[in-house]
Amino acid sequence: MSLVNTRMVGQIAVLEINSPPVNALSVQLRSDMLKALTTIAENTDVAALLLHCAGSTFICGADIREFDAEPLSPHLPEVIARLENFPVPVVALLHGHVLGGGLEVAAACHYRIADPQTNIGLPEVSLGVVPGAGGAQRMMRLVGVENAVQLATSGRAVKVTQPEYNAFCDALLSDTSFSHLEGLLALGLHWVELALQKGELVPRATANMALDQGEVDWEALTAKVARSAKSNPVPNKLLAQLQRDLCLSVQESESHTRHLFLELRQSLVAKALRHAFFLEKKLQAPRGKQPLRIDQVGVIGAGTMGGAIAICFADAGFKVVLLEQSEQALSAGLERIKVQYQGSCDKGRITQQQCDVRISLINGSCDYSDVADVDLVIEAAFESMEVKQSIFAKLDEVCKKSSILATNTSYLDINLIAQATARPESVVGMHFFSPANIMKLLEIVNADQTAPAVVEAMQQLAKKLRKQAVTVGVCFGFAANRMYSRYGREIQQMLLEGASVEQIDNAMLDFGMAMGPLAVLDLSGIDIGHNARAQYPQPEYDPGYFKVSTALVNAGRLGRKTGLGFYNYSTAKPTVDQEVAVLIKKVGDELGIPQQHFNTESIQQRALLAMISEAAQVIEEGIVSEKEAIDLIWLHGYGFPRAKGGPMFMAEQYGIGSLQAKMEKMRELQGEKIWPSLELAQYINQD
Ligand code: T1G
Numbered sequence: 001m002s003l004v005n006t007r008m009v010g011q012i013a014v015l016e017i018n019s020p021p022v023n024a025l026s027v028q029l030r031s032d033m034l035k036a037l038t039t040i041a042e043n044t045d046v047a048a049l050l051l052h053c054a055g056s057t058f059i060c061g062a063d064i065r066e067f068d069a070e071p072l073s074p075h076l077p078e079v080i081a082r083l084e085n086f087p088v089p090v091v092a093l094l095h096g097h098v099l100g101g102g103l104e105v106a107a108a109c110h111y112r113i114a115d116p117q118t119n120i121g122l123p124e125v126s127l128g129v130v131p132g133a134g135g136a137q138r139m140m141r142l143v144g145v146e147n148a149v150q151l152a153t154s155g156r157a158v159k160v161t162q163p164e165y166n167a168f169c170d171a172l173l174s175d176t177s178f179s180h181l182e183g184l185l186a187l188g189l190h191w192v193e194l195a196l197q198k199g200e201l202v203p204r205a206t207a208n209m210a211l212d213q214g215e216v217d218w219e220a221l222t223a224k225v226a227r228s229a230k231s232n233p234v235p236n237k238l239l240a241q242l243q244r245d246l247c248l249s250v251q252e253s254e255s256h257t258r259h260l261f262l263e264l265r266q267s268l269v270a271k272a273l274r275h276a277f278f279l280e281k282k283l284q285a286p287r288g289k290q291p292l293r294i295d296q297v298g299v300i301g302a303g304t305m306g307g308a309i310a311i312c313f314a315d316a317g318f319k320v321v322l323l324e325q326s327e328q329a330l331s332a333g334l335e336r337i338k339v340q341y342q343g344s345c346d347k348g349r350i351t352q353q354q355c356d357v358r359i360s361l362i363n364g365s366c367d368y369s370d371v372a373d374v375d376l377v378i379e380a381a382f383e384s385m386e387v388k389q390s391i392f393a394k395l396d397e398v399c400k401k402s403s404i405l406a407t408n409t410s411y412l413d414i415n416l417i418a419q420a421t422a423r424p425e426s427v428v429g430m431h432f433f434s435p436a437n438i439m440k441l442l443e444i445v446n447a448d449q450t451a452p453a454v455v456e457a458m459q460q461l462a463k464k465l466r467k468q469a470v471t472v473g474v475c476f477g478f479a480a481n482r483m484y485s486r487y488g489r490e491i492q493q494m495l496l497e498g499a500s501v502e503q504i505d506n507a508m509l510d511f512g513m514a515m516g517p518l519a520v521l522d523l524s525g526i527d528i529g530h531n532a533r534a535q536y537p538q539p540e541y542d543p544g545y546f547k548v549s550t551a552l553v554n555a556g557r558l559g560r561k562t563g564l565g566f567y568n569y570s571t572a573k574p575t576v577d578q579e580v581a582v583l584i585k586k587v588g589d590e591l592g593i594p595q596q597h598f599n600t601e602s603i604q605q606r607a608l609l610a611m612i613s614e615a616a617q618v619i620e621e622g623i624v625s626e627k628e629a630i631d632l633i634w635l636h637g638y639g640f641p642r643a644k645g646g647p648m649f650m651a652e653q654y655g656i657g658s659l660q661a662k663m664e665k666m667r668e669l670q671g672e673k674i675w676p677s678l679e680l681a682q683y684i685n686q687d
Contacts, residue, residue, distance in 0.1 A: 004032045006040060011047035012192050013040045014185075022060035023053045025101045027072040029063075030079050037082050048192050048201055049090045051083075051109060052185060057096025058118070059105055064127065067265050067274060076101050076133040077258060080108040089201035093188035094118045094169070099157060104131060107138035110204045113171045113191050114160050115184055120168060121157030124261075125229075127277060128270030128643065130238045132261030134207070134254035137242075141209040141250070143167050146216045149242055153225045153235040207250035218243050231512030231641035232273070234264060268653065272645030276635055279628050279646075280468055294404075294461055298323060298371030299378050300391055302333020302364070305408060306380035308436035311337060314361040315437065316465050321371050322364045330364045337362060340437075368398045376461075378430050380408040383532065388412060389420035396421035404454055406430040411477050411532045414447040424449035428458055431478060433637050434524065441637035442467035443478050468636045470629040476536060479623050480633045486614035487638075488529070490607055491517045492548040493670075496588040499598040501566050502576050507603035512641025517607075519574070521549070522565035527558045541673040543591050551587050552580070609662055611647040616678045627683050651684045659684075 003019040003026075015036050019029050040046055053059060062076065083090055083105065092106040094114035099121045106112050106120075122131050122139070130136075131152055139148035147164045160169050173187040195201045222239060229235040241260060245253035264270050298321045299310045310320045322337075324330035338359055345355040363370075371377055377399060379391050388407060395405050405427050407417055418427035429445020442465070444458045455471060462469030472479040491504055505516025521529070530546070530553045539545050552558075552565065557580070559565035567574035588595070615630040624630065631646020644650055651659060659680055667675040 002032045002035075003029045004036045006036050008043075008045070009050075009189055010193065011045060011196065012189060013043065013046040013049045014189070015040065015049060015051050016054055017052070017059065018054040020055050022057055022097070023055060023102070024061060024063040024065075025059055025076060025079075025105075026063035026066065027074070030074045030076060033079050034074055034082060037079075037086065041087055046088055047196055048088050049086060050093055050188055050192050051090060051105075052093035052188060053095070055096075058092075058094050058098045059102030060097050061100025061102050061123070062132075064274060064277065067127075067129075067270070071262065071265075076104065077254065080104055080133045084108040084110075084205045084207060086110075086203060089203050091188070091192050091201070093173075093184065094120075094160070095184055097121070097157065100124055100131065100135070101133060104133040104135035104138070107135060107142060107168075107206055110206075111170045111195075111201065112168060113173055113188055114169045116159075116161050116172045116174055118160045119157040120151075120160055120165060121155070122152040123155045123157065125153060125232065125235045125238060126155035126273060128232065128234050128267060128273040129264045130234065130241075130257050130261050132258050134250055134257070136238070136257065137245075137250040137253045138206045139168070140242075141206055141211055145211070145213055145246070146221070149216070149221060149239060152242070153221075153239050154228060155235070211246075213246065230514075231643040232269065233643070234269065237264075269643045272643055272649055275645040275649045276631070276642050279632050279635075282628055283468070283470060283626065283632055284463060294375040294457065295319065296321070296374045297376050297378065298374040298399075299380060300371075300395075301379065301381040302330055302336075303380065304336075305432065305434060305436055307333050307336050307340075308434070308438075309378055309380055309408065309432055310362050311340060311358070311437040312432070312465050312467075314358040318361065320362045321374060322362055323368065323371055324364065324366055327366060330366055334362070334364050368394055371395070372398045373400055374403060376404045376406060378406045378408055380432075383409060383412065385412050385416060385535075388417050392417055392420040392427070396423060404428060404457065406458070408432055408436075410481055411535075414445050414474050415449070418447050418449060425451040426454055428454050429472075429474075429478065430458060431480070433480070439637065440466075440468045441480065441633060442469045443480050443633075443637075444469050444471045445474060445478055446471055447474050468632055470624065470632055472629070473621075473623045475621065475623050479618050479629065480637050482623070483611060483614045483618060483630070483633065484638055485529070485533075486610050487607060488517060488521070489542070489545060490610035492546055493544050493593075494598060494603060494606060495548050495584050496544045496591065496593040497598070498588070498595040499603060500576075501580055501584075503598060503600075504603060507600040508607060510600055511604045511607075512644055514639025518566040522559035522567055522569075522574075525559050525561055526565055527553050539673070541671055544588075544593055547587050547591065548584055551583050555583060605662070606666075608647060608650060609659070609666065612651045612659065612680075612684075613663060613675060613678065615647055616680060616683045617676065619683045620678070648684060651680070656680045656684055 005016045007014050017023050040049055090109040091111040092109035094106060094112060095118055097119045098106050100123055103120055103122055122135050124131050136148055136152040143165050158165055171191055225235045225239050241256055245256055296319045297313050299306050300323050302322050302324045310322045313320045324333060341355045341359050344350050345352055377395055381387050381391055392405060407414060407429055408431060410431055414429045418424035421427060427447060428450045431443035431445060433439035433441050442462050446455050459469055477485050501518050505518050508516050526549050530549050557564040560569050563569045566580055568577040618624055619627050630648045634640035634646050635642055640646055663675050
């Protein structure tokens with residue numbers, strides 16, 4: 001069955017693309033488009049061609065699922081050339097998302113008319129490739145060199161109404177302007193009819209349009225792109241090529257980017273970024289399921305986490321009751337929220353109206369009866385079992401029977417919290433990551449008696465909150481913090497074995513982590529993890545187990561909040577503090593830890609090995625039901641470099657043989673309990 005339909009409306013040939021869910025430019029669609037264009041071109045009754053898409057969106061790019069295989073003909077540049085050189089005017093009618101190859105198709109059409117809500121973008125770099133069919137070059141002629149380069153190197157989508165890009169469209173269609181017409185297609189057809197009557201439409205190739213080079217500060221642009229690209233080398237590769245090719249014709253420059261696109265498709269970075277893309281899609285909540293209704297939400301605790309969680313829900317349009325023990329704590333919490341929103345407004349991230357609306361959605365209270373009718377309560381109080389059990393007993397008493405009771409605990413046993421209620425089936429973990437309104441990761445903790453419908457409702461809710469959710473079981477630190485704690489253990493062990501603080505952090509920054517692990521500890525507070533671990537017996541088989549943190553906490557070095565941690569924060573720029581090196585050496589000597597030489601590579605390998613080892617155990621114990629959850633946790637919870645795909649993706653690159661050998665060596669050095677022998681083949685793809 002063809003993925004395109006064609007029909008005549010008066011003198012207008014309508015070519016409708018219909019390839020759900022996102023009209024991706026698969027080889028079949030490319031072929032069907034070319035066949036349809038050939039037929040239409042032969043029809044002399046045609047005065048203009050209107051190209052549009054059925055469904056919720058225009059073309060969202062090439063079919064990414066085809067990137068693992070050799071590219072098949074017809075290739076997109078053939079479709080682009082046919083559209084650009086079409087004998088009659090071609091008008092693209094745009095809605096939803098116009099991304100990648102979809103934007104390249106639209107830019108090759110002679111005119112573009114759009115729904116004002118349309119997003120346009122060239123996200124190729126976020127997939128480790130570059131626009132392979134002249135999108136950047138044609139956009140330079142439509143919206144100017146700098147705007148086009150920004151769009152192509154950032155990978156971020158923008159609204160067609162954004163001033164820098166509104167030259168892209170010849171008209172924005174909203175039914176207010178044509179109230180008598182039903183739907184976008186009718187608006188589009190009417191626009192083409194009027195333009196034809198006025199003789200305003202002619203075939204015009206974007207590639208032949210003049211290029212206004214303008215004053216582009218390439219040096220500043222290069223620095224800016226490098227900063228935002230983080231571990232992804234592709235944006236700067238594209239920038240350099242576009243700068244080099246500026247004086248060439250679209251066709252010449254396009255052939256260079258095409259070559260780069262084909263080269264990059266099979267690169268490890270592109271494979272890692274594709275892995276991350278499909279990971280996120282695979283684990284997102286299934287569409288169309290009718291979950292339990294959640295309109296109003298209660299949040300217990302207006303501290304840093306509670307306030308940020310309230311913001312998450314208000315950002316998604318939920319009414320929130322924020323409950324605190326005292327008026328003083330409540331007004332401090334509400335004030336922080338106001339400041340946060342006004343800050344986002346002052347930075348232009350939200351409008352003043354959005355700011356006011358979201359603040360108005362969050363109502364404070366010190367009276368539990370105000371959460372009696374909410375559909376979901378999220379407890380974000382002090383991390384103590386006693387405190388949480390008393391809160392849940394109270395909630396069980398006051399909340400309506402259908403309310404779901406969730407806890408944001410990051411370590412504690414949710415089964416024990418649920419036992420404080422008569423409705424353990426309605427108790428679930430909703431573990432946000434700090435700052436909760438920024439971090440994408442959300443751990444949904446499925447406790448022993450949590451009802452499947454409650455878990456499903458939380459998965460659907462996560463989508464509304466624009467979170468990447470993983471569903472996990474109950475254990476110390478659940479999946480995420482358990483793995484991060486194992487990574488932290490290995491980091492501290494390497495400190496005891498002679499690696500320096502700056503060596504460790506620089507090695508992990510070089511690896512592409514968003515922050516060095518010791519700088520992260522200083523930011524979140526060294527005492528937080530220390531106090532959480534203190535509630536559990538220390539493992540005898542691991543004498544160095546977080547002994548460095550213990551030593552710093554005992555020395556009053558809790559991190560940024562005390563001005564001293566692994567670094568010294570008395571100056572604007574944190575400095576390395578010899579006192580810490582002395583403290584660590586003293587602990588290492590007392591424990592008789594054998595010293596060894598470290599370099600960037602050995603630190604990175606050892607850290608990654610620990611991540612993979614703990615991940616395999618988390619999968620083996622069924623704490624996560626899908627192994628894909630591991631990489632999603634690291635990418636969205638701990639700033640693992642996306643261009644490396646995640647620990648499990650990297651494990652596949654390393655290969656089981658070399659991993660087993662490295663773990664065997666560590667087991668000989670540190671023992672089975674720390675480095676258990678694992679059947680890695682069960683968890684790591686080798687195909
Ligand atoms: N190819 C294949 N499948 C795709 C796809 C694509 N381009 N985009 C989405 N899907 C699948 C997705 O996996 C999911 O599948 C379903 O569609 C719905 O997506 C030559 C080289 C468009 C904003 O990078 O950003 O063009 O889970 O759940 O939330 O120069 O999808 O149902 O099985 O995300 O409404 C550039 C990627 C390609 C766009 C819609 N294009 N897609 O979000 O739905 S490179 C992109 C998105 C390129 C050219 C180059 C989002 C979306 P399933 P969804 P959504």
